[in-house]
Amino acid sequence: MSEMIQQGSKDRLNYYVCKDRKNMGKVSANLAIDEIKKILNKKEEVRIVFAAAPSQNEVLYYLTESKEIDWSKIVGFHMDEYLNLPLDSDQWFKNYLQKHVANKVNMKAFHFMNGMADPEEEIKRYTHLLLEKPIDLVCLGIGENGHIAFNDPHVADFEDPDPIKVIALDQASRNQQVNDGAFKTISEVPTHAMTLTIPPLISAGCLVCTVPGETKKEAVSKVFNQPIDTSCPATILRKHDNAHLILDSESFGG
Structure with missing residues (x-):
């Protein structure tokens, strides 16, 4: 993969550093495509959970442009959704x-x-759909506060008994939505959301985690350097047997 400038691992987590967002998207998409093809050699259906955030723009572009995927065998889910936005709002993750x-x-x-x-x-309703069969692949990101999905540090539980729950977003999560350009002011950002919890996410056969940008540098540093703990929920990626963290030069930060 010539798009990469560095590659390595931390505990069980594989990581890849790319020179820019475009190359990061290509590397992430290729990892996901390889996994999808492996699964379709064994099964008739691939069940994928997708994150909805600007950090995923590049990987989703290259994934959907690929001619190597039989999408008629893919079932998609999303990992979180706001509660009670206006019906016609553009900001719904859907x-x-x-x-x-x-x-x-x-x-x-x-x-x-x-x-x-x-x-x-x-x-x-959604729990029934989600748990009907195993999740094969999760395409995710990491929040500025280290969250995965909307499992912010104050609500994250590595052994959560509920596959999906309603959570109150912390200030960092709400600020991130403004930083990402999804909302103009924090007062517009919903206070609550539904989210898949950590156990169903990490139960997936493969995790492809794409994290670009300067604003994610601190969270990425915590993933590499902090103990595996809910104070930075994304540290749990280091315990997964088939997890990949794809960064650009800005989020890696050396």
């Missing part, structure tokens, strides 16, 4: 995943969370 994945390829299915539904009923 809208992002429709634009960047579901509307670009002919998938077997994409199961969307409904942030306007009664949360208790929606969690029951």
